Amino acid sequence: MKTPQSTTTDWKERNANYTKKLAKWTAAWVVTLAIATFGPVFIWQQEAITITAIVINFLVGIGMILANKHHLLSLDELQQKIQLNAMGLSLGVGLISGISYSTLSTTGVINSHAEISHLVIVMSLTYMVGIILGNRKYQ
């Protein structure tokens, strides 16, 4: 039986490059967020510098979104399906639980204020669970 010839795909290399780029953009976003958050408290007291730091963080965030888009496009179709399913699950859980949490807060059922960081944590955990379940499903 004839063995097919290699098509010399650079798929893995391209995927690894985009993964590295995404990691760098994510790290940069976290660092600029930390600077924008803690800078006004510990380093400077001028509002102009604070606004500049927030704008830089926002722009780096756009770069991170684009890097994530490129990373998603570099995945193969099954990996994209797993990622998109996990993202959809995360969005749904985040929206529903976020609204319920906010309503509990605004109606005074719970005393604490609804914090956006709690929503981020819920969405991140849901996303990770979605990835794990997706990978297990297609093993």
Added chain:
Amino acid sequence: MKNRLKVLRAERDLTQAQLADLLGVSRQTVNAIEKGKFDPSLPLAFKAAKLFGLTIEDVFEDEA
């Protein structure tokens, strides 16, 4: 969707990883297709069929 990917791969002494490289996908994807857990897109199905020198109907079969 049923497929003969595993048989065709075995006939050519290819591992899942080697076939994955030839198709430009991950080994996980090849494994999932072989097990019938994941149906490939039309372009990937055509690529697989072309790789084995067969028509798409020779590799994939609709279960319906």
